[in-house]
Amino acid sequence: MSDHLHKVCVVGVGAIGGVFAAWLGSRLPAGRIALSALARGETLRALQADGLTWQDADGAEQRVALHASSDAAALGPQDLVIVSVKGPAMPAVAEQIRPLLAPHTTVLVAMNGVPWWFFDGLGGECAGLQLQAVDPGGRTAAALPTHHVLGCVVHVSAAAPQPGHIARIKNNQLIIGEPAGGISDRVQAVAALLEGAGFAVKQVPCIQHEIWFKLWGNMTMNPVSALTGAPCDRILDDPLVRAFCSAVMLEAQAIGARIGCGIDQVPDDRHAITRSLGSFKTSMLQDVEAGRAIELDALVGAVREIGQHLGLATPHIDALLGLTRLMGRMRHLYPE
Secondary structure (H helix, E strand, O other): HHHHHEEEEEEEOHHHHHHHHHHHHHHOOOOEEEEEOOOOHHHHHHHHHHEEEEEEEOOOOOEEEEEEEEEEHHHOOOEEEEEEOOHHHHHHHHHOOOEEEEEEEEEEEEEOOOOOOOOOOOOOOOOOOOOOOHHHHHHHHHHOOOHHHEEEEEEEEEEEEOOEEEEEEEEEEEEEEEOOOOOOHHHHHHHHHHHHOOOEEEOOHHHOHHHHHHHHHHHHHHHHHHHHHHOHHHHHHHHHHHHHHHHHHHHHHHHHHHHHOOOOOOHHHHOOOOOOOOOOOOHHHHHHHOOOOOHHHHHHHHHHHHHHHHOOOOOOHHHHHHHHHHHHHOOOOOOO
């Protein structure tokens, strides 16, 4: 069923995009796909000079040859485009990738937080709501219509220690689904292709529910770690900070219940899972330490915006957003 997915382009060859490119480029039968990457800067130069280097579970280095370009028009229309970029970059990226899109092209969006298309196909009180926090002025929606999109929740971790190099790959779980719901032929085809490359893929009838559940943990650990510089074990071992995180999560849980993304756990259930992972730095803390823009709006700003639309008070979410936003602005990591 996935045989018609031949031309595949990865947009954003960072840690997670790099895992997609590495596994698709090296674990499928030779000639099964024509793999390309849309990249820029040092990553583009590394890919063009040496291909993509990645470390397998044994620590051995593998190398993948792919056609890398900064010009989407040079790559041409694709069958499958995998987008893995940080939220703030998405409006510009959506416009840049237009030449990759034919009428049949599927765009697998593998990003953290609430995406711009979240309420396209999700009924209820927020049906069709356009989230200004993640898509100011509707630029992304205009450039990348939702009918191209498949949602993807990523439960994979990796590092990009230098451009064109992927290391410390852990886990292989992906959850994919249609914005409008149901299990479509294209969901099954994309799942089959990714499974062939070594991913464990779960196909779900409501991808928004899975997005909200992952967000429920990320939306506290990421900004609190960015504010404090603390790894997740230190955050959860401080009773006052843990209680604040729980209060944020209860507000988000109430919003989820209103939009059809109910969560049947309590915050301490999620904290226990996170705490069991030991001491680790969140991606947002790593971004702060590296001087990169923080991905705050998709994780917190969008949740507050949905709460406002529903008329729900979110004082703890408001405080978390305000404090993290101010920290980001003082460090020039979040726009004024």
